[in-house]
Structure formats: structure tokens, C-alpha cells
Amino acid sequence: TTEDDDLSLGLPGLSLGRRDFMKAGVAAGAMGSVAGCSALTGGGGSAGSQSTPSGSGASHTVEPGEHDEYYGFWSGGHSGELRVVGIPSMRELTRIPVFNTDCASGYGYTDGTQEMLEEGGGYSWGDNHHPNLSETDGDYDGEYLYVNDKANGRIARVNLTYFETDAITDVPNMQAIHGCTVLSPDTKYVLGNGEFRVPLPNDGTDVKNPDNYTSLFVAVDPESMETQWQVKVDGNLDIVDTGKEGRWAISSAYNSEEATDIQGMTKDDRDNVKAFDIPAIEQAVENGNYEEVNGIPVVDGTQDSPLNKGDRPIVKYIPTPKSPHCVEVGPNGDYAFIAGKLSPTVTMLDLDALADSSDPEEVVAGRPRVGLGPLHTTFDGNGHAYTSLFIDSQAVKWDIEAAVEAEEGSEDPIIEKQDVHYNPGHIQALEAMTTDPDGEWLVSLNKLSKDRFLPVGPIMPDNDQLIHIGQGEEEMELVADHPAYPEPHDCVFAHKDKIDAKKVYDKDDYEETYITEEDSGVERTGESSVHVKMTTKRSEYGLPDFTVQEGDEVTLTTTNIEGVQDIIHGVAIPEHDINYAVAPQDTREVTFTADDPGVYWIYCTFFCSALHLEMRSRMIVEPA
Ligand code: CUK
Ligand code: CUA
Known part of the structure; x- marks a missing residue:
């Protein structure tokens, strides 16, 4: 062999x-x-135990009561949620439900969140892979996080003031959005790659003819979250990242064969990376060079399109070894790094050269041979790239400029390899996606943990491993194992000073009606509808009880009038499938039908005071 x-x-x-x-x-x-x-082979293994710091003596301990220096935002894959993890401690700080429902917070149970999920497609799950922080001047501005849903072709937005999902867009014409990024440097768009090729429109015509299937690239407005335009291309799009100047979005792609089975998809030796010229696409849309499908302008970016024949093609096709996986653009925006997946190389595209040519001879700046199964690359900001090797189960550190100097396929640029456990996907270093990465720590998101943790049955956790990299001068050092519930794909880190999370709701930020203690009461709004308003505080609800009639549609509005941080109250109604959290100064609403006559004790689910157990109200449903 x-x-x-x-x-x-x-x-x-x-x-x-x-x-x-x-x-x-x-x-x-x-x-x-x-x-x-x-x-x-590659994995080796330190007898299943966690590695302890040696050599550099790097410590990831954060003493009790101390804060981490970085926020880590982890995608939760098909759990549908995001997780917030402190770096370097790797402690999970909270979870943010996005495409799933969550009974601890009441996300998906209250009227507002239920409506958002409903308008966002009405699915009960999603598969998020790529979290992206909003940027101003190429740096994180702490406003929003955007994440894709690979399962249902959606993009969601999380508000980083409240760490809460505030918008979900179900993008028309697309079945799966895999790659997702913001357009640097100022988040002009949220960009998404449609991975699955489907008929356009996918309305039952042409279902048997894969030649008429298409893969789309989409731009969504980051404020309104409305779909702006789409570009159809040949092949399947996979991952996307942008240059730092707002012009290029580079997408990896596979299946240029446009087959529908694995044999066909991997038949040819080459695939084409796509370079989307964003201003040129905007110009085409402005000139009316599009077809409107389901209300969205769709621009033709296929290889034979007239829009790709002129002086300034809207999409450049750059041949690469077959089935590349990830694209990451380096910190200064010089190169895009395309991991070979089936090829043991990383292809470096020169983004300046791209303006004049799409000839691989002219735009490929380097192609180091890094090892088997390269999937993703990250950066320390000091001239080094770190690539995950899925098959070798390693993180490989290499020198970017040495790779430009070296011959194609050379191993010379390689500085060091670190075993990880096992089979890494994404790899991410501190603020690596900004123009100024911080180095110091790197996380390898390993797909398999095998024997690294206590056995917990056949569905084992992933293993996210913390590796100390310093400023790139020292050796890599494995410092901690961290089990993760299925299944993170990617993460992104922001220094704590860049995120300004509020500890108490500012009621001006919300449209819901704020309820005061005097407002608490029951108002009949129709023959079979009532509006119940009540406050919460330690340790009572604004109403000790209220009465409705069998069959009434009940709207229950609750304000937590506490002004003190961390005093959260819950509203749980037994046998009505209702439970939600109300944080200090927040107002939440829920609507349900009181179908069954009887007495129902409403109770508080957050342990809020010594009299928490006594914090109760009573809903009395009188028979009709
Ligand atoms: S993907 Cu999962 S390991 Cu969706 Cu970014 Cu590469
Ligand atoms: Cu309020 Cu427990």
C-alpha cells in the first residue's frame, strides 16, 4: 500500500x-x-489519562471566584443549541437554545420564542455548525453571533447582550446551509453555503433529473435578517470564509461531478473552490441580471454563465485536489487555506492574485504536505498555521511563509505535530478569525473520545482538548480533556472585554408590556378568552390565585419585578406543559387553553429564596 x-x-x-x-x-x-x-497509528495515547502540564508549565486553572479571560462559543451540532465555555478553564458557563426548545429557560414555550421558531420554519431541531461573531473593523464588536442550520437551510442570530436567540431566518430555495460566515470587516452580510443540490424551485418538478439540481450561495442582511440575494453554482458548496477587505468569499466545494452517490461524487481527481466576488455580485443584482425565485434574486454563477465570461466574473472557479473540506482565511487576509481532506495537503490561495486570475498556477501560493485527513486550519498571529488531521489524529503546526517558499507537496514547513484523542474536526485558536489573533490557547474538537472518560453507554461524548501554543515559539502542549455532548463542530473565542452582557433586563429593550404589582389581575378579553397579568418577586406571585372558565384561552403575562441580579423566578403550570424563566426586570408571556376543570398549583422552578417552596399561585378552572 x-x-x-x-x-x-x-x-x-x-x-x-x-x-x-x-x-x-x-x-x-x-x-x-x-x-x-x-x-x-497516529493517535498513540497516554494510557487514557489526562495529560498534565509539563515543559512550559502552562496552567489552565481558573481559581474559584476568578473569571476566565475568554468566552468560547461552541456550536452544539444536532443538539440545536450553542454552548458558552470559559477559556482557559473549559468550564461550561451556559447554553443558548437556538433551533431546539429548552424547558429550563422556557425557550420554545413562551409566546415570543414559540412564534420565532414557528416563523423560522416550525421545526423542533436544527444542526448548527459554524458560530460567527459580528465584526466592526475586522474585530469582534460583541453585538451578535450568527449560526447556520445545516439540516433545514436556516441562519439564526443570537443577541450577545442577553445571550438569547433573537431571530431565525428560513432561507428560501435552500435545503441545507453548511458553511456560514460574516463578511469581514464590518459584517455587511451573513453568508451561507447551500450544501445539498436541489431543483430550483424545489416544488416537485424535475425531481428525477439531478442535472437540474443546484447549490446556492446566500447573503442575508445582518440587521433585518432578510435574504438579499443568492448565487447558483456548479458542484456542492461546503465551507466558506471571507477575505478581510469585503471583496472575496471563498468556498470549498466537492462533487463537481454533480453525482447523487458517493462513488460518483468522488470520481474525478479535481474539484473547484469557488471565489465569490461580492461587489461584482451586487452589481449584477443592481443591473437586474437575475431570475427571481420565491421572491429572491438568484444570480447565475455557474461556469457557463455570461456573468462569468466578462472581465470581472462574479464567481471564479479554482481547480483543487478533489473534495477539499475547510476554508479559513489567515489573519492578515493574504491567503485562504483550503484543507485537502482526501489529499494530505493544504492549498493556499493568494487573495491578491485572485483579482487578476483564477489560474491555479498564479493563485496557488503554496501547498504543504501536512498529513492524512486535513480538515481545518487556525492561526496564532505569529506566522504559524495549525491544521487538524482527522485520520492521523493530530494537530500539525507549520510555518506559513516557509510553505510559500517550499515546493508543492513539501513537508519542510512542518514544525511540529501533537497527538490528539481522537479524529479532530475543527481546530480553533484564540481570536484566530480576527485580524489580530491572540495565540496562547488552541482547542481541538475531536469527534471521538473512545476510552478517555468513564464509560457512559454507547453514545460517547466528543473530546474537546485544550492545547497550549503560547505565542507560537514554544512547543504545543496538551493540557486538558473536555467531554462534549453531541456534537460540536466549531467554536469561536472572544476576549471578555469585547462582550458586554447585561445582568438585569433593560425593559426598554423589549416590546412586551411591563407589569407592575398594581396591574396584577384577570381581565376578560372575549367570550372565551382572558388575560391574566401577574408579577413575580421573592417569594410570591402578584396573584395568590385566579379563576378562568373551562375552554378559555388564557394569556398569562408575567414580569419579574426584582431589580437584583440572579434572582430568577419560574412559572410552571402542572398538566399544561408550561414552564418558563423570568429574569429580573423581564416580562414573558404564554398563551394556552384551560381545557380541564380543576385546581392547578402554579409554582416557581428557580430556587429563589428560603421560601421558594412556598412561592405558589393557584389556577382554578371552573367547569363550563
Ligand atoms: S464542518 Cu464539522 S468538522 Cu460542518 Cu465546519 Cu468540518
Ligand atoms: Cu421564585 Cu423560586
Whole structure:
């Protein structure tokens, strides 16, 4: 078996045979089972124990009562949520429900959040992969976080003042949005890559003819969250990142064969990375060079489009080794780094050269050979790139300029390799996506943990590993293992000074009616509808009880009139599937039908005071 044979990853129709797999001690199959190799080859393993700091003596301990220096925002994959993790402690600080519902906070139970999920497609789950912080001048401004839903073609926005999802856009014409990024430097758009090719429009016509399927690239307005325009391209789009000057969005892509099965998708040796010229696309839209589909201007960016034939094509197609995975643009915006996945190389595109050419000879600035299964790359801001190697189970550190100097396929730029446990996807260093990365810490988001934790049944956690990198001069050092519930894909870090989270709601930020103690009461609003208003404070509701009639539609508005931070009250109504949190100075509303006559004790779910258990109200439903 030659080294190149190993790149087949067990994909059907490729050169590595079943016998080779059996030799390596794993069953034949796709990527998942190849993963087994790594424990035997690259992965090594420190006997299942956590590594302890040695060498540099880097400590990630944050003493009790002390704060972490960075916020980490983790995508939660198909759990639908985001997680907020302190760096360097790796402590989970909170979770932000996005595409899922959450009974602790009441997200998806209150009227406002239920409506948002309903208008955002009405699905009960989503698959978020790529969290992105809003930027001003290429730096995080602490306003918003945007994240994709790979499952249903959506983009959601999280308000970072309240750490709360405040908008979900169900993008028309797209089934899956995988790659997602903001357009640097000032977040002009949130950009998304449609991964699954479907008919346009996907309305039941042309379902049997894959030649008429298409993959779309979309721009969403970051404020209104409305879809602005889309570009249709050849092949499947995968991941996207932008240059730092607002012109280029670079997307990796696979399946230029436009097949519908894995054999077909991996048949050819080459695929095309797409470079979207954003101002040129805007010009095409302005000139009316589009077709409107479901209310959205769709610009033709396929290779044969007239818009790609002139002096300034809207999309440049750059041939790369087949099925590349990620694109990350380096901190100074010089190069886009495209990880080879099936090729053991990272392709570096020169973004300046791209303005004049899309000829690989002229735009490929380097192509170091980094190892097997390169998926994602991150940066320390001091001239080094760090690439995750899925198959080798390693993080490889290499020198960016040395890679430009070296011959294509050279291993010379490689400085060091660090084993991780096991099979990393994304890899992310502090503020690596800004123009000024901070170095110091890197997290490797490993897909498999195998024996690294106490056994918890067959669905095992991922393993997010903290690695000390310093300013790039020292050796990498594995410092901590951190189990993660399925399944983070990516994370992004912001210094704590860039996020300004409020501890108490500012009622001016919300439209809901603020209720005072005097407002507490029941108002009949129709023959079979009532509006109940009540406050919460330690340790009573504004109404000790209220009475409605069987069949009434009840709207219950609750304000927490506490002005003190951290005193949250809950409103739980047994047998009505209702529970939600009301934080200090916040107002929440819920609407339900009182179908069953009887007595229902409303109780507080947050332990708020010594008399928390006594914090009760009583809903009396009189028979009709
Ligand atoms: S993807 Cu999961 S490891 Cu969705 Cu960014 Cu590469
Ligand atoms: Cu209020 Cu417990």
C-alpha cells in the first residue's frame, strides 16, 4: 500500500482494498471506521489519562471566584443549541437554545420564542455548525453571533447582550446551509453555503433529473435578517470564509461531478473552490441580471454563465485536489487555506492574485504536505498555521511563509505535530478569525473520545482538548480533556472585554408590556378568552390565585419585578406543559387553553429564596 492509497479513506471504488483495512484492524467502511486506524497509528495515547502540564508549565486553572479571560462559543451540532465555555478553564458557563426548545429557560414555550421558531420554519431541531461573531473593523464588536442550520437551510442570530436567540431566518430555495460566515470587516452580510443540490424551485418538478439540481450561495442582511440575494453554482458548496477587505468569499466545494452517490461524487481527481466576488455580485443584482425565485434574486454563477465570461466574473472557479473540506482565511487576509481532506495537503490561495486570475498556477501560493485527513486550519498571529488531521489524529503546526517558499507537496514547513484523542474536526485558536489573533490557547474538537472518560453507554461524548501554543515559539502542549455532548463542530473565542452582557433586563429593550404589582389581575378579553397579568418577586406571585372558565384561552403575562441580579423566578403550570424563566426586570408571556376543570398549583422552578417552596399561585378552572 502506498501512502497515496491511504487517502482513499475506504471510499468505494477507490484504491485501498478491504484487505488493507483488515490489516489495520478495523472493518471496512467510510470515514467513521477509518477512524479506528488512528488509535493504532497516529493517535498513540497516554494510557487514557489526562495529560498534565509539563515543559512550559502552562496552567489552565481558573481559581474559584476568578473569571476566565475568554468566552468560547461552541456550536452544539444536532443538539440545536450553542454552548458558552470559559477559556482557559473549559468550564461550561451556559447554553443558548437556538433551533431546539429548552424547558429550563422556557425557550420554545413562551409566546415570543414559540412564534420565532414557528416563523423560522416550525421545526423542533436544527444542526448548527459554524458560530460567527459580528465584526466592526475586522474585530469582534460583541453585538451578535450568527449560526447556520445545516439540516433545514436556516441562519439564526443570537443577541450577545442577553445571550438569547433573537431571530431565525428560513432561507428560501435552500435545503441545507453548511458553511456560514460574516463578511469581514464590518459584517455587511451573513453568508451561507447551500450544501445539498436541489431543483430550483424545489416544488416537485424535475425531481428525477439531478442535472437540474443546484447549490446556492446566500447573503442575508445582518440587521433585518432578510435574504438579499443568492448565487447558483456548479458542484456542492461546503465551507466558506471571507477575505478581510469585503471583496472575496471563498468556498470549498466537492462533487463537481454533480453525482447523487458517493462513488460518483468522488470520481474525478479535481474539484473547484469557488471565489465569490461580492461587489461584482451586487452589481449584477443592481443591473437586474437575475431570475427571481420565491421572491429572491438568484444570480447565475455557474461556469457557463455570461456573468462569468466578462472581465470581472462574479464567481471564479479554482481547480483543487478533489473534495477539499475547510476554508479559513489567515489573519492578515493574504491567503485562504483550503484543507485537502482526501489529499494530505493544504492549498493556499493568494487573495491578491485572485483579482487578476483564477489560474491555479498564479493563485496557488503554496501547498504543504501536512498529513492524512486535513480538515481545518487556525492561526496564532505569529506566522504559524495549525491544521487538524482527522485520520492521523493530530494537530500539525507549520510555518506559513516557509510553505510559500517550499515546493508543492513539501513537508519542510512542518514544525511540529501533537497527538490528539481522537479524529479532530475543527481546530480553533484564540481570536484566530480576527485580524489580530491572540495565540496562547488552541482547542481541538475531536469527534471521538473512545476510552478517555468513564464509560457512559454507547453514545460517547466528543473530546474537546485544550492545547497550549503560547505565542507560537514554544512547543504545543496538551493540557486538558473536555467531554462534549453531541456534537460540536466549531467554536469561536472572544476576549471578555469585547462582550458586554447585561445582568438585569433593560425593559426598554423589549416590546412586551411591563407589569407592575398594581396591574396584577384577570381581565376578560372575549367570550372565551382572558388575560391574566401577574408579577413575580421573592417569594410570591402578584396573584395568590385566579379563576378562568373551562375552554378559555388564557394569556398569562408575567414580569419579574426584582431589580437584583440572579434572582430568577419560574412559572410552571402542572398538566399544561408550561414552564418558563423570568429574569429580573423581564416580562414573558404564554398563551394556552384551560381545557380541564380543576385546581392547578402554579409554582416557581428557580430556587429563589428560603421560601421558594412556598412561592405558589393557584389556577382554578371552573367547569363550563
Ligand atoms: S464542518 Cu464539522 S468538522 Cu460542518 Cu465546519 Cu468540518
Ligand atoms: Cu421564585 Cu423560586
